[in-house]
Amino acid sequence: MEKDIATNQTILVIGGGIAGISAALEAAECGRQVILAERNALLGGRTLQLYRYFPKMCHPTCGLEINLRRIKANRNLRVLTMTEVVGVSGRRGSYRVKMKIHPRHVNEKCTACGECASAVSSEIPNRLDYGLGKTRAAYLPHAMAYPMRYVIDPSIVGTEEGRRAKEACRVGAVDLEMKEETIEIEAGSVIWATGWKPYDASKIQPYGYGRLANVITSVEFERLADPAGPSGGRLVRPSDGKEAKNVAFIQCAGSRDENHLRHCSRICCMASLKQTRYVSEASDAKSTVYYIDIRAIDRFEDFYRKVQEDPSVNFVKSKVASISLDESSGDLILNGVDTEGYHRYANRHDLVVLAVGMEPELGMDLPEDVVTDSSGFIEGGYAAGAASSPLDVNRSVQSATSAALFAISDIHRISATEDAS
Numbered sequence: 001m002e003k004d005i006a007t008n009q010t011i012l013v014i015g016g017g018i019a020g021i022s023a024a025l026e027a028a029e030c031g032r033q034v035i036l037a038e039r040n041a042l043l044g045g046r047t048l049q050l051y052r053y054f055p056k057m058c059h060p061t062c063g064l065e066i067n068l069r070r071i072k073a074n075r076n077l078r079v080l081t082m083t084e085v086v087g088v089s090g091r092r093g094s095y096r097v098k099m100k101i102h103p104r105h106v107n108e109k110c111t112a113c114g115e116c117a118s119a120v121s122s123e124i125p126n127r128l129d130y131g132l133g134k135t136r137a138a139y140l141p142h143a144m145a146y147p148m149r150y151v152i153d154p155s156i157v158g159t160e161e162g163r164r165a166k167e168a169c170r171v172g173a174v175d176l177e178m179k180e181e182t183i184e185i186e187a188g189s190v191i192w193a194t195g196w197k198p199y200d201a202s203k204i205q206p207y208g209y210g211r212l213a214n215v216i217t218s219v220e221f222e223r224l225a226d227p228a229g230p231s232g233g234r235l236v237r238p239s240d241g242k243e244a245k246n247v248a249f250i251q252c253a254g255s256r257d258e259n260h261l262r263h264c265s266r267i268c269c270m271a272s273l274k275q276t277r278y279v280s281e282a283s284d285a286k287s288t289v290y291y292i293d294i295r296a297i298d299r300f301e302d303f304y305r306k307v308q309e310d311p312s313v314n315f316v317k318s319k320v321a322s323i324s325l326d327e328s329s330g331d332l333i334l335n336g337v338d339t340e341g342y343h344r345y346a347n348r349h350d351l352v353v354l355a356v357g358m359e360p361e362l363g364m365d366l367p368e369d370v371v372t373d374s375s376g377f378i379e380g381g382y383a384a385g386a387a388s389s390p391l392d393v394n395r396s397v398q399s400a401t402s403a404a405l406f407a408i409s410d411i412h413r414i415s416a417t418e419d420a421s
């Protein structure tokens, strides 16, 4: 890749989730030169891994489609995928940015015909499905991927399978010689849209994630519900593939807890309320939500009220103390105290979904002018979306617009100073 792709009048957006896409578009549509760097093979971030999103219950691809059209129409915006920002130094007006470009082994000639995938039989864990399912080692990351281009996994490069994938491509798009590259660019302003990651549920010892097969996380449940996901949209339990009929949702799994994440992840209540809808729509199954308090503010309260009216959804005000396994059935017994009646319970469920907290995803040292709060979220105007705090999609887009304005005014100031001197 040519090294002079940016100047001190370029805005760099780190992260191509909904927040990064929105910030990049806002700035580019105002006439600024923007680079959007995304470490994955496609844009969309974690929103693309949701089945549907509240409050309207629409599919994430609806919102994405409009943005992709805007991206294709904008010449000021350069999108770099498989490009991980690994270091940013300097200060506003003159940042130095180090980026690692991971090889896709497929170039821009790709027509997404899928012949390379047909020629390959080895499989790798499907990252989109949080590893719940598998995909071929030559794969299209998503049916609506941007860029619409296959990826050849490094595990088959240098093997007979890799050679077959290359031979199968009739347009010469498979390039097994691509190597990882590190480049350095400059940027006048940086927008941090690095998003979030789910809290590691195996650290919450009493809930047995990783040990009890039928305890899964809320992000995994999104993939189960999706017809394009690992179970074809069937809400089945991992231990035996049986349809789940009695699902427990445990709130604040890792959030608002001194031993784990001190902050409230805010989204989890709404995410679980939404997921009870997946359960009631899919079958004659029922849901029970174990909660400390439900945080559904503003217009989300209507959504909460509707779920409360659903006879298939039960609410228990309690922090579940422990989960044990009934070996004969694979069912799980949830133990705790219902704080409304102050009685102990030992409730049986066939699937447990942990509403895991959201942690900031920031795997690098920050320049001096970027500050984080005690939970690691970035403070100030240059953070967009969940990099700034646990935000839903709507609020992520709002914060992205605001970050774009900060960055635009930086560049405006730089060019005004340079014009004057």
Ligand SMILES: Cc1cc2nc3c(=O)[nH]c(=O)nc-3n(C[C@H](O)[C@H](O)[C@H](O)COP(=O)(O)OP(=O)(O)OC[C@H]3O[C@@H](n4cnc5c(N)ncnc54)[C@H](O)[C@@H]3O)c2cc1C
Binding pocket: 014, 015, 016, 017, 018, 019, 020, 037, 038, 039, 040, 044, 045, 046, 047, 050, 052, 053, 054, 055, 083, 084, 085, 086, 193, 194, 195, 196, 197, 218, 219, 222, 267, 271, 274, 356, 358, 361, 362, 363, 384, 385, 386, 387, 391, 392, 393, 394, 396
């Ligand atoms: C279980 C669950 C369900 C949810 N359901 C809903 C819902 O129904 N409705 C709703 O509004 N919200 C929902 N949310 C919240 C929603 O997922 C977030 O609002 C959204 O993902 C925030 O987008 P983002 O762009 O800020 O972050 P992300 O989606 O995390 O995107 C960040 C991007 O940055 C990239 N990145 C990170 N570091 C680097 C780097 N160093 N270099 C390059 N790229 C990098 C990542 O690969 C990623 O693509 C849910 C959350 C959870 C936990």
